[in-house]
Amino acid sequence: MSTDTATTTETTDEGPVVTFADLGLSDPVLKAVKDIGYETPSAIQEATIPTLLEGRDVVGLAQTGTGKTAAFALPILSRMESGSKVPQALVLSPTRELALQVCEAFEQFASHMKHVHVLPVYGGQAYGVQLSALRRGVDVVVGTPGRIMDHIAKGTLDLSELKYLVLDEADEMLKMGFAEDVETILAETPDDKQVALFSATMPAQIRRISQQYLTDPSEITVKTKTKTAANITQRYLMVSYPQKVDALTRILEVEDFEGMIIFVRTKSETETLAEKLRARGYAAAAISGDVAQAQRERTVNQLKSGKLDILVATDVAARGLDVDRITHVVNFDIPVDIESYVHRIGRTGRAGRKGDSISFVTPRERRLLSAIERHTKQPLTQMQLPTIEDVNETRLSRFDDAITAALEQQDRIEKFRDVIAHYVRNHDVPAEDVSAALAVVAQGDSPLLLDPNEDQLRNQVDRDGRRGERRDRDDDRGGREDRGPRRSQPMTAYRIEVGRRHRVEPRQIVGALANEGGLRRDDFGAIQIRPDFSIVELPESMDPGVLDRLSDTRISGKLIEIKPDRRGGARRYDRDDRGPRGPRRDDRGPRRDDDRPRRDDRRDDRRDDRPRYDDDRPARKPRH
Numbered sequence: 001m002s003t004d005t006a007t008t009t010e011t012t013d014e015g016p017v018v019t020f021a022d023l024g025l026s027d028p029v030l031k032a033v034k035d036i037g038y039e040t041p042s043a044i045q046e047a048t049i050p051t052l053l054e055g056r057d058v059v060g061l062a063q064t065g066t067g068k069t070a071a072f073a074l075p076i077l078s079r080m081e082s083g084s085k086v087p088q089a090l091v092l093s094p095t096r097e098l099a100l101q102v103c104e105a106f107e108q109f110a111s112h113m114k115h116v117h118v119l120p121v122y123g124g125q126a127y128g129v130q131l132s133a134l135r136r137g138v139d140v141v142v143g144t145p146g147r148i149m150d151h152i153a154k155g156t157l158d159l160s161e162l163k164y165l166v167l168d169e170a171d172e173m174l175k176m177g178f179a180e181d182v183e184t185i186l187a188e189t190p191d192d193k194q195v196a197l198f199s200a201t202m203p204a205q206i207r208r209i210s211q212q213y214l215t216d217p218s219e220i221t222v223k224t225k226t227k228t229a230a231n232i233t234q235r236y237l238m239v240s241y242p243q244k245v246d247a248l249t250r251i252l253e254v255e256d257f258e259g260m261i262i263f264v265r266t267k268s269e270t271e272t273l274a275e276k277l278r279a280r281g282y283a284a285a286a287i288s289g290d291v292a293q294a295q296r297e298r299t300v301n302q303l304k305s306g307k308l309d310i311l312v313a314t315d316v317a318a319r320g321l322d323v324d325r326i327t328h329v330v331n332f333d334i335p336v337d338i339e340s341y342v343h344r345i346g347r348t349g350r351a352g353r354k355g356d357s358i359s360f361v362t363p364r365e366r367r368l369l370s371a372i373e374r375h376t377k378q379p380l381t382q383m384q385l386p387t388i389e390d391v392n393e394t395r396l397s398r399f400d401d402a403i404t405a406a407l408e409q410q411d412r413i414e415k416f417r418d419v420i421a422h423y424v425r426n427h428d429v430p431a432e433d434v435s436a437a438l439a440v441v442a443q444g445d446s447p448l449l450l451d452p453n454e455d456q457l458r459n460q461v462d463r464d465g466r467r468g469e470r471r472d473r474d475d476d477r478g479g480r481e482d483r484g485p486r487r488s489q490p491m492t493a494y495r496i497e498v499g500r501r502h503r504v505e506p507r508q509i510v511g512a513l514a515n516e517g518g519l520r521r522d523d524f525g526a527i528q529i530r531p532d533f534s535i536v537e538l539p540e541s542m543d544p545g546v547l548d549r550l551s552d553t554r555i556s557g558k559l560i561e562i563k564p565d566r567r568g569g570a571r572r573y574d575r576d577d578r579g580p581r582g583p584r585r586d587d588r589g590p591r592r593d594d595d596r597p598r599r600d601d602r603r604d605d606r607r608d609d610r611p612r613y614d615d616d617r618p619a620r621k622p623r624h
Helices: 027-036 043-053 069-080 096-109 125-135 145-154 168-175 179-187 205-211 242-255 267-279 294-305 339-344 365-376 388-407 410-427 431-443 456-477 507-517 544-550 570-576 600-607
Strands: 008-009 058-061 090-093 119-120 140-143 164-167 192-198 218-222 234-236 259-263 283-285 310-313 328-333 356-362 489-495 525-530 534-539
Touching: 027 069, 027 096, 027 218, 027 259, 043 058, 043 069, 069 096, 069 179, 069 192, 090 145, 096 119, 096 140, 096 164, 119 145, 125 259, 140 145, 140 310, 168 179, 168 192, 168 205, 168 356, 179 205, 192 205, 205 283, 234 259, 234 365, 242 356, 242 388, 242 456, 259 600, 267 283, 267 310, 283 294, 294 310, 294 388, 339 356, 339 365, 356 365, 388 410, 410 431, 507 525, 507 534, 507 544
Parallel strands: 008 218, 058 192, 058 218, 090 140, 090 164, 119 140, 164 192, 234 356, 259 310, 259 328, 283 310, 328 356
Antiparallel strands: 489 534, 525 534
16 A cells, blocks of 8 residues: 555644534444543544544554544444454554553443454463454454464464554554564555554654555644643652552551542442452542442532542542542552543642642553653652651651540540559559550550561562663663673573574564563563574573463564573573684684585584574684
């Protein structure tokens, strides 16, 4: 395909109010949008949805978090014919996390459509689950390029009747080394399909792909002006998911709040989290889209009157909520789009009052945090989890306040003086000890002060913060290339059967193995690329199931055939490249210009398990 002309549309968040009903979506899709609670489309949605409904190809330039998923999912579902046995739509995503998010959005938007089946296809999930679903028939496939390539190669994914193709976050796919895979997939699809390409930037390679595979696309650029109120202090805590509840509890102990809304992503999580908070002594309740209006009003009135201090809510349930007592908003799950973030934290700091927002960010969600900071033009301050010393100081302060308040009730104190005097006379115990014993009785089984030496939670959260920082540095560098292993964990060397002659780069290896095996970027040690194979260092404690998931992985279309390396890692190859005396063998003289194999190469042919020598390594000084 070729691009003849491109229409450029620049749009902002300002202008007349447009609703989803004005965009031409089908009735079932509009019902789903209403159920979710969406009222007005974002800038990218307003510009993109009508264009895609017209059948035109689209190049959308917009940052993460501007509502791109709905921008392509809603028009695709509106035009789709349900009940097909082969995929009608394919969405390519750079990571499995994003693929799952997109898949979940499609399922929500198709809730009023009959027989629409959506399938996520990504590494780390058993092939059997995906194969069974494909045999039954799916309408929409959302997947990472590597696993999609595998299904195409196996003949298990039929794209012959594909009508819609979406490249989501195309620049991220390029950074992770999926450019060749994406082009191979595009070549396997029908020429008459509709294509939507979304990217935060437009590097030359993406421009070339759009010119080659899109037909007369409408180029839509979104310039967002979404901002948050200046009177709201915005902070974030880097914390992994399993530590979130404990981290939240500690923050609640130390933070001076009056009323609070805690936002979670799903309806089921609202009651689950509220129940955990009630078990820890907090006056908390949950509201979601499933809560009846009468119950919702009672809960909100309890929050206003002070009978409740914490409300756990979804985005839909909290829309239009205006309670003066709300001093804090906590994003227990950080939202995936900027508008939701702005709406959430707008529940505090009302009418010019000061407000606080705290967002929990897992190391994998650092990208969403960066998008929020770019779009709101306000950086979020990283906070540290309060220490046990902070908790103890707060508890002592509140205990002092409770004593001070009790001392003002002299009539009740006189009665207790008589009780203490009675005990002192009959048991010969100092009055101070009796008072301390009464405090123990009042405190119950929970200790007033905690042991600072047992702060495992703080140590874990600090490690999560460092992981997030490392992830940022790795992303800035485009992946870890030929660096040594992390000293915090022992590494094992693995050999994969792709190398320099396959035009493979470290970032392709990291991207493919991370997506297919469920590995993190900081799980990778040294990566050394040889002419015909590569050596990758991975954690010694890695789950054996990871190797099973990687067994069918392909890079640049070639099966990697991963297996433990018998020679013990990249550094052994460096040492073995030197002869027993003098400089390494390749430094004996210039390369021969003819095609005849050198003696060293013939020796390699006889012993395939030995590496061929690499001529572009720097010469080493001879040993004496």
